[in-house]
Amino acid sequence: MKTAPEQKDVVIIGGGPAGLSAALMLGRARKQVLLCDGGSPRNSAAEGIHGFVTRDGIPPKEFRRIAHEQLAPYGVDLLLDTRVTAVERLEPGFRVVLAGGRVVEARRVLLATGMIDEPPELPGYRELWGRSIFQCPYCHGWEVRDRPWGLLATGAPALDFALFITGWSRDLVVFTQGAVEVTAEQHQRLERAGVRLETRKIRRLVASTGHGAQGAHLEAVELEDGTRVAREVLFAHPPQRQTEVVQRLGVALDEQGFVRINEHMETSIPGVHAAGDLTTRLQGASMAAGAGAVAGAMMNHALNMENAAAGLWPEG
Structure with a gap:
């Protein structure tokens, strides 16, 4: 039955x-x-x-x-x-x-x-997700305030977001990877806020050696020509x-x-x-x-x- x-x-x-x-x-x-x-x-x-x-x-x-x-x-x-x-x-x-x-x-x-x-196929990204790579500054910004921050920009709205997150850190570099068109007005607004633009493509994210339970954390963003930009935090929205x-x-x-x-x-x-x-x-x-x-x-x-x-x- x-x-x-x-x-x-x-x-x-x-x-x-x-x-x-x-x-x-x-x-x-x-x-x-x-x-x-x-x-x-x-x-x-x-x-x-x-x-x-x-x-x-x-x-x-x-x-x-x-x-x-x-x-x-x-x-x-x-x-x-x-x-x-x-x-x-x-x-x-x-x-x-x-x-x-x-x-x-x-x-x-x-x-x-x-x-x-859906994280990007960027070497180091998956390992650092949730440790040094975050989406929400309200969730994680206080703990990493005033440290060297980066923002992975995938579109024009990210440029306004960059201005917004200067409330947590004024040491900010926006990585556009050459994929985001930045107008003259946007350049001026970012420069006025002390935000730096980096248009070269990213080769990989460089992580420190893990320490105990905390694991590895971001040390630098390595660009396609080998240049390393020292950063401790990266904000991104995959x-x-x-x-x-x-x-x-x-x-x-x-x-x-x-x-x-x-x-x-x-x-x-x-x-x-x-x-x-x-x-x-x-x-x-x-x-x-x-x-x-x-x-x-x-x-x-x-x-x-x-x-x-x-x-x-x-x-x-």
Whole structure:
């Protein structure tokens, strides 16, 4: 006899700050929640999470451990190191297929998958990611303030970003690799701010010998002619793409490739919500957690209204 699929109010795909925050909101609202954490967090290389009040500097693993512990009283079903392979629409609800073949049916789905970074094929880049190469000055700028910084510019918007990050360090070199056209006005603005431009291509990033648990850190940017520009920090924003499950689901994306959501945190597919880095370039743990809380509240409101209309009551 065939077993009926497991039933949940909400399946959350992604176990970072957005997904965990939504799970907490929904669990406390007496909803049956399954959270699937694929086990490959974007911030795994970071030494600490910053800008998160009461948790400033906490290691990512410890952040997750505490979150899992605090979800326990609310009956949230946590599946760690478990990927979602497909989300299929039903009438009503959704069929969620997990790696290994487990199937769960849900009334709502939350996408909290984050984005996949695609680092450039630049020698030294991958090894220094999260140690000396960062995306967000709010997350890491304080710890490396006033040190020699570099910025890897991949487009014209990076020139304005260069002016912005002088708030953390006035010793800044922008590496354009000859791929960014800089107008005379932009030259003047950068020069006025004390920002130097380097247009030669980068051959590799030179790292120091690792010291204990801290590992190697950036020492210099080596250019194509062998010149070395001493830098201790490099800011860069590599291209990003959506996860496979988001792509296969087919939700609408904006012109920058982020998932479009409305004021209810709902995607172009009714009943599928999204929160966190996959919806915005304003990426960070505290922003993602806030978005997750809003998404959880929005989904709970919709579920409560449906329950009230049908005369249903929460279990337990």
